[in-house]
Amino acid sequence: DSLRKADVVSGEAGGITQHIGAYQVKAPSGRMITFLDTPGHAAFTAMRARGAQVTDVVILVVAADDGIMPQTKEAIQHARAAGVPIVVALNKMDKPDANPTKVKNELLAEDVVLEEFGGDVPCVPVSALKRTGLEELEEIVLLQADMLDLKANANRRADGAVVEARLDKGRGPVATVIVQRGTLRAGDIVVAGSVWGRVRALINDRGEQIDEAGPSMPVEVLGLQGVPAAGDTFVAAEDERKAKEVAYARNVLDRERAQAARKMSLEGLMEKLANHDTLELNVIIKGDVQGSVEALAYALGQLNADQQQVQVKVISRAVGVITENDVNLASTAGAFVVGFNVRADATARAAADRLGVELRYYSIIYNVIDDIKAAMSGLLAPSKVEEITGQAEIRALFTFDKTRIAGCMVTEGKIFRGSRIRIIREGTVIHDGKLGTLRRAKDDTKEVASGYECGMTFDNFTDFKEGDVVEGYTIKEIKRTIDDLKAAAAQ
Secondary structure (H helix, E strand, O other): OHHHHHHHHHHOOOOOOOOOOEEEEEOOOOOEEEEEOOOOOHHHHHHHHOOOOOOOOEEEEEEOOOOOOHHHHHHHHHHHHHOOOEEEEEEOOOOOOOOHHHHHHHHHHOOOOEHHHOOOEOEEEOEOOOOEOHHHHHHHHHHHHHHHOOOOOOOOEOEEEEEEEEEEOOOEEEEEEEEEEOEEEOOOEEEEOOEEEEEEEEEOOOOOEEOEEOOOOEEEEEEEOOOOOOOOEEEEOOOHHHHHHHHHHHHHHHHHHHHHOOOOOHHHHHHHHOOOOOEEEEEEEEEOOHHHHHHHHHHHHHOOOOOOOEEEEEEEEEEOOEOHHHHHHHHHHOOEEEEEOOOEOHHHHHHHHHHOOOEEEEOOHHHHHHHHHHHHOOOOOOEEEEEEEEEEEEEEEEEEOOEEEEEEEEEEEEEEOOOEEEEEEOOEEEEEEEEEEEEEOOEEOOEEEOOOEEEEEEOOEOOOOOOOEEEEEEEEEEOOOHHHHHHHHHO
16 A cells, blocks of 8 residues: 555656556656555465466565464465465554564575575565665566566567456446457457457556556456456457357356366375476375374485485365365465364355365374375275176067167175176177166166066177077275285285
8 A cells, every 4th residue: 555655746746536446656757666565365266276377476474473363374375376476565664563673584484595694585674654675676676577587578469367346236247357468459359258349448457548558557348248357368359249159158168267276185196296207296284283294394304315206295285174275275375275163164165166176184193194094005096896796687678669678687785776797698798888777577676686577778788699698797995005015016
């Protein structure tokens, strides 16, 4: 807020008329810097989860009198997960009880190594109240931008990301976007996420209507047909027909992704391991008491000793229930969440389902260690064991409503509706598939035991004959552990 007020006072008459979650400030050098409200902004994790790189530099604001707070640690974790450089703004330096040395040591404990300690993280002492140090902070941010060599082409159709969006009673759908490339103009046809529309008006961060917005400029866009999601990408389309096609395709893709969202499970991580020499296994730990959390983090850290194939990395650990923020961080970092004697709240469970994040609950520390040891050793993938449930002999053939039916006698065990089956002819398997229907007399039945007759059909197979044998079976998955491997080796 101090940066915005200083900018308005120096550059324009009038005050701030509107606040839209993202704003621009002109540095003393004349260059513009675009700020998002906070790294904890809802769009920050959504953008990362959707693959949109919007944030170039993170300013970590730490109060010199309070030190590191839980939200500070969360911001550090998000910045690391995003792979974005950090600039520390040491705020409230005007207060008598300010203790910058204490804060710097606390940052060091969080692996944020400042430049004065030989690290690469700049630290700028500021006072938002007195407005001191703000110009230096802006220049440090610009220096980071120069080192990153951030450039964009303004002479093309615009694209960028949605920071936030809402439905306004008077104006309809309103989306705050940041233009990343090109120039967005009033009258352009745009697609944002799975919605489209013609830009009816562009409003800047001071509430003024403008004709166009260039790279890195935050604006409110009016004219969309619906409300996009924070983190959605937007692009200016050639024409209305193309915009409708893209919006429809994105809508279909979103539905398919939601249905096919694959959980970041230990099993999935082992699949990745097959294609990589080294794998980093990211874990978030939430527990009921601090002692349990620390003990679990220490035990997991010990698994990294004497091997380089898989390294366990605890990216966050805290006491309390699993929250939506934990799930968002897990999605961003490709992690799974361990709940030790705690559970996820309803919001977190919904977010986990939506983002495909796995939540694992434990009450015994050794179970956590065993599961992760198994993953690291490549043993979590279960062994598959076949179990034959029953056999039947085809003794007659019928046709009903153009459907071939096998009249069978169950000779061993039981045949279950919907089970996997093989059809065997003279000792040779001629079909392996699924049982279609199972009936006794004219009624559907769940199972038929040995000694009873029944009628069967088979999915995608009708070339059966009298005398063929139908064998029902199940595939059981048996989880293996590193201890199983040791026992086998000992034998």
